[in-house]
Amino acid sequence: MSGREDAGPKPAGRFARVELSLIRQINALATPLSTNLGIGEPNSEPDETLHELARRAATTSWHYSANAGNPSLRKKLAGDPNEVCVTAGTQEALYAIFQAYVDPGDEVLVPDPGFVAYATLAKLCGAEPVPYPLQPPSWDLEADEVLRRITPKTKLIIVNSPSNPLGAVAKREALEAIANAGPLVVSDEVYRQLWYESEPASMRGMSRNVIAIDGMSKSHAMTGLRIGWAIAHPDVLKPVITAHQYIATCASVFSQALAEMILDAKEWNASWLERVRAQFREQREVALHAIEHELDVRLEPPPAAFYAFVPVPSCDTLTFAKTLATDAAVLVIPGAAFGIQGEGFVRISYAAPKEAIGAGIERIGRWLRAAGR
Numbered sequence: 084m085s086g087r088e089d090a091g092p093k094p095a096g097r098f099a100r101v102e103l104s105l106i107r108q109i110n111a112l113a114t115p116l117s118t119n120l121g122i123g124e125p126n127s128e129p130d131e132t133l134h135e136l137a138r139r140a141a142t143t144s145w146h147y148s149a150n151a152g153n154p155s156l157r158k159k160l161a162g163d164p165n166e167v168c169v170t171a172g173t174q175e176a177l178y179a180i181f182q183a184y185v186d187p188g189d190e191v192l193v194p195d196p197g198f199v200a201y202a203t204l205a206k207l208c209g210a211e212p213v214p215y216p217l218q219p220p221s222w223d224l225e226a227d228e229v230l231r232r233i234t235p236k237t238k239l240i241i242v243n244s245p246s247n248p249l250g251a252v253a254k255r256e257a258l259e260a261i262a263n264a265g266p267l268v269v270s271d272e273v274y275r276q277l278w279y280e281s282e283p284a285s286m287r288g289m290s291r292n293v294i295a296i297d298g299m300s301k302s303h304a305m306t307g308l309r310i311g312w313a314i315a316h317p318d319v320l321k322p323v324i325t326a327h328q329y330i331a332t333c334a335s336v337f338s339q340a341l342a343e344m345i346l347d348a349k350e351w352n353a354s355w356l357e358r359v360r361a362q363f364r365e366q367r368e369v370a371l372h373a374i375e376h377e378l379d380v381r382l383e384p385p386p387a388a389f390y391a392f393v394p395v396p397s398c399d400t401l402t403f404a405k406t407l408a409t410d411a412a413v414l415v416i417p418g419a420a421f422g423i424q425g426e427g428f429v430r431i432s433y434a435a436p437k438e439a440i441g442a443g444i445e446r447i448g449r450w451l452r453a454a455g456r
C-alpha cells in the first residue's frame with residue numbers, strides 16, 4: 084500500500100481549522116477514581132412523574148413528525164407554531180442556523196469566554212469567529228463591546244445568557260441594544276431556567292432579528308433525549324427549517340411527545356423546576372464555600388447555570404488542568420478552552436453531588452499547597 088492509502092481518506096478542508104476540544108482532552112484523563120467537576124450536565128435524576136410521562140410518551144406515534152416538529156408542541160412553545168422549529172437539542176438548532184445563514188468570509192461575533200461550539204461552527208462554515216470580551220469579576224455583557232465589533236461582514240451575533248462557562252446573566256438593556264443592532268442574533272438560552280436570584284431576561288421577541296434557542300437538556304436533565312427548539316419570526320426561521328430537514332428530518336417524536344407532556348403538566352413542571360433550582364443553589368453554596376476556604380478565592384455567587392469560573396495561580400491553565408487530572412484526580416476545564424479571556428481561570432461545574440464538590444475542591448487546594456502555589 085502507498086503512504087497515501089495508509090493515511091486514509093482526507094477529511095474535508097473545513098475540518099482543518101477545528102481542533103480537538105480541550106474539554107475532550109481533559110476528559111480523556113479521567114479514571115474511575117477521578118472526581119469529575121468538569122461535567123456540563125445536571126446531576127438530577129427523573130422523578131416518578133417524569134418516568135410516568137416518559138412511559139406514556141413511548142405509546143404515542145413513532146412515525147415522522149412534520150420537519151419543524153409537531154404543531155401542537157410548537158404551539159405550546161411559542162403560541163404561533165410558525166415561529167418554532169423543534170430540533171435534536173439546542174446544539175442541532177445552532178448547527179442548522181449556521182448552515183442556514185453563515186457563508187465563507189462572514190464574521191460571527193462570539194462571547195469570550197464562551198461555549199466552544201460557537202467559534203467552531205463559524206469555522207466549519209468557513210467564517211471568522213470574532214470574539215467579544217466579557218470581563219471579570221462580574222463578566223457583565225457590555226453591549227458596546229459587541230456593537231463596536233460589527234462590520235459589513237458581520238452575519239451573526241451569538242449571545243449566551245445565562246452563560247456557559249461563567250454562570251453570568253446579561254442585563255435586559257444590553258440584550259435590547261444587541262437585538263436592535265442590525266445583524267441576526269442567536270440567543271442561546273439553554274440555561275435560562277436554572278437561576279438562583281431572579282429570572283434571566285429572554286431575547287425572544289426583542290426584535291425581528293432574534294432567534295432564541297432553548298431545550299430541555301439542562302432544565303430537565305434530559306441531555307440524552309436531544310430535544311431543543313429555535314423560536315423566531317417565520318421568515319427568519321424558514322431557511323433554518325430547511326437546514327434542519329436535511330440534518331435530522333425531525334426531532335425524535337418520543338422526545339417531542341415527552342416535552343409536550345411536560346409542558347402540559349404545569350403544576351408538576353413548576354415544582355420540578357423549583358426543586359432543581361433548590362438543588363443547584365445548595366450545590367453552589369458548597370462549591371463557593373470550598374473555593375473560598377480551600378483555594379482562597381472569594382467569588383460573587385454566579386446567578387445562574389451550574390458553573391463557577393475560578394482564577395487560578397497558573398498562567399497555563401491547560402497544563403494546570405491536565406496536572407490536576409493526573410496528580411489530584413480532579414477534572415476541571417481549563418479556561419482557555421472557552422477563549423483567550425478564559426486563560427488564568429478554570430471552570431468548576433457544581434452539577435455534582437455535594438460530597439464530590441467538597442472533596443474535589445479540597446483535593447485541588449491540597450495539591451496547590453503542596454506545589455507551593
Ligand SMILES: Cc1ncc(COP(=O)(O)O)c(C=O)c1O
Pocket residue numbers: 123171172173174175198243246247271273297298299300306310311
Ligand atoms: C451554552 C450551551 N449551548 C448549547 C448546549 C447544547 O445543549 P443541548 O443538549 O440542548 O444540545 C450546551 C451544552 O452544554 C451549552 O452549554
